[in-house]
Amino acid sequence: MVGRIQATNxxxxxxxxxDYEGTGHNKPLYITVKCKDCVIAKVLIDNxxxxxxxxxxxxxxxxxxxxxxxxxxxxxxAYDGLPxxxxxxxxxxxxxxxxxxxxxxxxxxxxxxxxxLLGRPWIHATRAVASSLHKRVKxxxxxxLVTVRAEEALAMVRNVSIPYIEVEExxxxxxxxxxxxxxxxxxxNTVRRKPExxxxxxxxxxxxxKHGLPFRYDPIKEDFKRAAKFKRERRMAxxxxxxxxxxxxxxxxxxxxxxxxx
Numbered sequence: 001m002v003g004r005i006q007a008t009n010x011x012x013x014x015x016x017x018x019d020y021e022g023t024g025h026n027k028p029l030y031i032t033v034k035c036k037d038c039v040i041a042k043v044l045i046d047n048x049x050x051x052x053x054x055x056x057x058x059x060x061x062x063x064x065x066x067x068x069x070x071x072x073x074x075x076x077x078a079y080d081g082l083p084x085x086x087x088x089x090x091x092x093x094x095x096x097x098x099x100x101x102x103x104x105x106x107x108x109x110x111x112x113x114x115x116x117l118l119g120r121p122w123i124h125a126t127r128a129v130a131s132s133l134h135k136r137v138k139x140x141x142x143x144x145l146v147t148v149r150a151e152e153a154l155a156m157v158r159n160v161s162i163p164y165i166e167v168e169e170x171x172x173x174x175x176x177x178x179x180x181x182x183x184x185x186x187x188x189n190t191v192r193r194k195p196e197x198x199x200x201x202x203x204x205x206x207x208x209x210k211h212g213l214p215f216r217y218d219p220i221k222e223d224f225k226r227a228a229k230f231k232r233e234r235r236m237a238x239x240x241x242x243x244x245x246x247x248x249x250x251x252x253x254x255x256x257x258x259x260x261x262x
Contacts, residue, residue: 011129029132032151034095036063043116045130049119054105097148
């Protein structure tokens with residue numbers, strides 16, 4: 001629903017927007033969003049969450065290239081206090097109401113009662129105001145007031161010809177209100193070593209500073225394709241927890257790469 005906003009920067013709800021249940025319900029606010037040609041149901045709007053959460057099994061069903069997911073070392077904690085690792089971050093374009101948004105989602109391997117969670121990062125970025133009581137969320141786009149109603153009011157107009165992702169059976173309960181525990185997650189009993197600069201790296205740096213680069217190469221189209229292929233393989237290897245299959249590179253002895261000056 002899109003309408004002209006009457007007063008600048010005012011968003012409010014009235015009793016006229018309550019449905020037949022009035023104030024006698026305790027339902028969370030679920031909306032339906034669209035990703036390309038796919039409709040995703042059960043998207044929870046949660047002002048108590050510091051993360052935007054996407055479930056891994058939902059990501060596998062979406063028309064999105066999973067290799068674009070960037071690995072993450074963060075750990076999240078839900079309202080139950082238990083830490084849960086974040087598999088990675090992925091940028092996805094979601095159409096909410098009539099408006100497309102580029103949203104960064106934290107991918108987690110959990111099975112709650114929703115498919116996706118939009119928390120404070122999305123709410124604050126769009127300056128949206130959500131009301132679970134009125135079963136709708138409002139935001140302003142180009143001077144127009146946009147109202148997105150809860151999905152239960154839209155279920156009757158579902159188009160069966162459009163791919164539709166419904167929520168699976170919940171195994172973890174209604175996990176929500178995620179907060180970031182730390183910026184780096186290290187497995188138990190992991191030995192962390194202090195990074196050191198090798199002697200060969202020091203020698204190479206001194207040589208480049210004194211004599212400049214001993215070579216010049218202008219990449220061609222095939223080089224860019226090969227680099228993109230290797231980059232995709234490295235991303236998939238990080239996601240799948242394996243070594244990248246890039247082939248072996250023959251490295252000449254260091255005295256050939258860096259000959260002594262005459």
